[in-house]
Amino acid sequence: MAGTKVLIVYAHQSPESFNAAAKNAAVDVLTTSGCTVEVSDLYVQKFKAAATRDDIVGELKNPSRFQYDQETKVALEEGRLVADITEEQRKLKEADLIIFQFPMYWFSVPAIMKGWFDRVLTLGYAFTREKRYNQGLLSGKKALLSFTTGSHESVFSVTGLNGDMNVTLWPIQNGVLRYCGLDVLAPQVFWAPTCVPPEARDTMLSGWRTRLQGILEETTLSFAPLDNFDGEKGYQLKTEIHQKHANEEYGLTVGTHLGKPLPPNNQMRAGC
Template sequence: MLTSVITSSCYWSADSDMAKNVLIVYAHQSSGSFNAAAKDAAVEVLTAQGCTVQVSDLYAMKFKASATPEDINGEVKNPEHFRYAEETKLAWEEGKLSADIVEEQRKLTQADLVIFQFPMYWFSLPAILKGWMDRVLTLGYAYTDERRYSQGLFKDKKVVLSFTTGSLESMFSADGINGDMNVTLWPLQNGILHYCGFQVLAPQIFWAPSRVPKEACAAMLEAWRARLQGLLEEAPLAFTPMDSFDGDKGFQLKPEVQEKHANQEFGLTVGTHLGKRVPPSQMRAGV
């Protein structure tokens, strides 16, 4: 079975009587992995609360990772100089995207919460998951020049990166050999997810499950189960609003915003740090 679908109603907050839909995009080859256990825990807990949960198991689906002209049904506009973003935008508008992309976009459109569950590969995503993002988050559907970042098309959706590492937490610290995990996650959380407008929740990081005792793995899964109980009610991470930047001057931070933060200890975000200390706000909310 390529996609797991569990259906019922879910009521997450007093101000909403709409059923909540969850999409888990899962990227691991083994059903016996810690990532599989984390995915299964999310399905179990969220289903028990009455949510509609869909799982896109990318390896089981044999999801194509490469972005190619084959993602478009019919002829492309400019075969001599194929430009993926522009061609897929046109194909999306004309209903000519390949069936696998259309299906994943359908799931994403329905989702109130998206969980990406994966092992961190080379400080980033497995190729199959990066391919999902490359192919599914097409221009026009997921973003435009006018609708991105805090004004993005997915501003009503929440998202969380849930992943395992091969390295211990100490190695991903500000003085660790791998460097600050805040910095590692910036391209993913800001450059992909926030860029499309998602409300990005604090990441769920399972530190080196292959290196710690079974009891520690069990404790990490229990902490995840506890967090899942109120995941959709969590406050998102803080990112600098798009209107803080001057579009007429290359989207540079406006002088009045810089002046306001001139005497602050930390920069605005991991990326827009103003030459100050990197803030911890891209790891946990409310900091």
């Protein structure tokens, strides 16, 4: 752990919240273990959530038809992105491990954190059309989601009212983190901390502190690599890969399930 650089992207309004306690526990454990830890406290920073033309300093490449991804790519290359974006990109570039700490809002991240994804993970910095998923430009770094829910674990089950948490996490873990090349660790889910007694919350935090001590040795989640798909055929799974898994009980992943039952806990636990 010594010498590891960690970035915690934190999104909660209250320093008295359980999310703040989880963030503080991570800072304490990782710093004590010899890591260098930076925290992006998005609400304190008043981080702008909306991706707009104001993110580019100077003239646009194509002012008659504004395309955010293309304009920010040019601005990145020419050093014309606004300061709050470049500062977050600097932190991310230096980090070996990124922890996203947040309360789950509407089955996803809070708007301010979604804005961080939209504005910081720019085309040409985090990915290109040719360099994405396991070949993404942030390859070699590890990331994990650490978040609280408003419902108990049973409600996010395959028979629960909210549905399978593995399905809920797929768009974020695959569509954002893995898309940019990050190696994704199993999420740290704090189930409904506001609905349990104080001693249960203490147990949650104790488990988190214990996990953090060996976090870098954990096996990452499984995703189908980019070269399993044929770019000349609309990025469909290659025939030989499909045939290889034809007789298996489960699909490859939550998303690439081949019309089969979803692999159990594919987005919740490594090695599945």
